[in-house]
Structure formats: C-alpha cells, structure tokens
Amino acid sequence: MSKVLEIKDIHAKIGEKEILKGLNLDLEPGKVHAIMGPNGAGKSTLSKTIVGHYDVEVTEGEILYKGKSILDMEPEERALEGIFLSFQHPVEIPGVNNAYFLRTALNAKRKHEGKEELNAAEFLREMKKYLEMLGMKADMISRSLNEGFSGGEKKRNEILQMLILEPDVIILDEIDSGLDIDALRAVSEGINLMKDGKRSFLVITHYSRILDYIKPDYIHVLKDGRIIKTAGPELVAQLEEHGYESIVEEA
C-alpha cells in the first residue's frame, strides 16, 4: 500500500509541554482521513507539526512526504511541495489584497513546478470561477486578506486558496467550526471538487456533520497525543453515541 505521508512515532512539544507522544499515522493517496478526538488531544498540534509551524518543536520521530523527510524543511518549502493547511483561525492581514496574496502564492508554486506564471487577468478568471462556486461575493477579490470577513467567509476563503493552489496533501483544521449549513455545504463541495483519486485529505473535526458531506475513508481517534484507534466511517456513529471514553476502553 503506498503512502503519501508517513508520520512515525512523532513526539512534539509546544513550549515545555509535550503534546504529541509517539503519534503514528499514514495518509494514503486519494483517501480522506478524518481525525476526531476530545479537546486538548493534540489535533491542532498535529496539523501544525506537519506544516512546520514555529510553535512546535519536534523532539523525536520522523515525517516522510512522498518518501522524503520534511522535518528540516521550512513551512514555505513544504507548501511549495504540495502540503496545504487550512487554518482553524485564519489570520487577518490588513493592507494585503486577497487576490494579490493568492496570485503571489500560486505563482510561487507554479514557478517551483517550472510552469509559467499566470498574469493578473488569467488569474482573476480562475478566481472568479471559484468565487461563484463557493457562493462568495465578488468584492472578495479586492478586499484585504480576511480583514473583517465573517467566520464563514474566512473558511470559504481558505477553501478558495486550496482550490487555486491545488495541493497534494490537504489538512483541514476544523474547517467546519462556526459554519452555518449553507457555508458548510459550499465548503464541502469545494473539498469534494478536489478529490481526484490522488490527493489526500486530513480532516480534523469535532462534528460528524461535515463527514456526511465529504465521506471519509478512515476515522482516526486522537487522544492524549497518540492515535488510539483507526477504523472505517462506521466508527463515527459509535463516537456519536458513546463518546471518546468508549474508545479508550477498547484501545
């Protein structure tokens, strides 16, 4: 079985506190992996560790992406190689135009891949297509990145970035938090559009509702810094009914 991302016995701390305690997880190409777990289990730390966030210090273990270690790579290098994280709390950057930001990111990636850069018109055509699909307003093009965006708009904007950057490994950190039903549907449609049988998804969530839309292949339960159970989508029902405590007993 091939793996696009292999996380091996990762120990990671934020500050002095060890959060991930020997976590193992493999992502398969073309599959949707959902991570569920109680508050404070280490879900967000896991996503930060994969993308190389400066908060996180890895003390032990290895992460291989397409067979290559990424632990020594800068976050932007990992992004250029095709790893994408949608933030749980996207930051507002006043003064940076949304379209500029995205085009710069896309052209950096295209350059890295040896492709020709898109000019402003070519890029805007792409962007408008996706804006419409995500039910976003046209003024999202010229507004500052996330500044004054509603919760739903911020999350849709993360999905917009994902659609435009076309990454290979997509990490969605609580993309569903704070979304109303329409926004959740639009976001899920965006995610489903990216499924091409090759891309892998790591969906971190507290709620089963988004999983009704995007149909995970695997459910991993993360607790106290480790994956304590991996099963098929049927596990969601059990979690909903009996909570995470029931899993601990099995593990």
Next chain:
Amino acid sequence: MTIEETLQKYKEDFDLFMTPNEKMEYIFDLGKKHTTLPEEEKNDDTFIVGCASPAWLVGECKDGKLILRGEGTSEMAKGMLTLLLDIFSDKEVDEVLAFDPQRLGELGIVELLSPVRQQSLEAFIKKVYAYAQQCKENEK
C-alpha cells in the same frame, strides 16, 4: 485571431479589474512579455515620433499580412506595445486599414493614460497605418 477577436479578448481581460490601478498593473504585467529589437533596427525610420519615451516599430508585409515588431523603453510603453502588437500584428493588411482606432477606447484604458501617453498611442497608430499603407501600395 482577427483584430476584432483580439480586441474582444483584451476587453474581457480589462473588464475583470475593478479599479483603474488594477487595469494599469495589468498593462505592466503584459509588459513582462515585451520583446526587443536588434540595435540595427532601432533607427530614424523605425523611431515612433511623438512617443513620450523612445520607442521603435518595425513593419513588414508578408502574404497580405502586416507583421509588426517593436521595442519601448518605459515600463508603460513596454506594456502598451505588447498589447498593441498583439492587436495589430500578424493581421490582414485590409483589416488593419479598415479598423477604426477609436475603437481602442472600448478597452477602457485609453482614458487612464496621461495626455502625453495618449499622444504616444496616436503616434503609434499613425505608424502602424503608414506601414499598412506601404504594404498596400507594394501589392499594386
């Protein structure tokens, strides 16, 4: 593509931008694909008289078509030349001569140019027509 089709393509491009600044930036963006002329082709004959910054335009006739090559020196000229060469070069001579230059106004950018730049545009078009006219006369 015909002149008409190329013009429409650029009109759609410029319509994508909401502010004059963005339109101007797109012109600069186009300038990144700007080509240059060999030194020996930059002479009095090819110099565009009346352009705000030095610019040269070479015109040749080939199989009833007008082939244009040019070089500008300012960023603005590079962008505008790239745009205009795309519209006018490699087009049927008759099509060039029949085209009403006022229609460039449809792009929504002419009014953004300073009066001096607008003069440059006129100077460019004059030279294009002169080349097209020459081609026409050579045919006879």
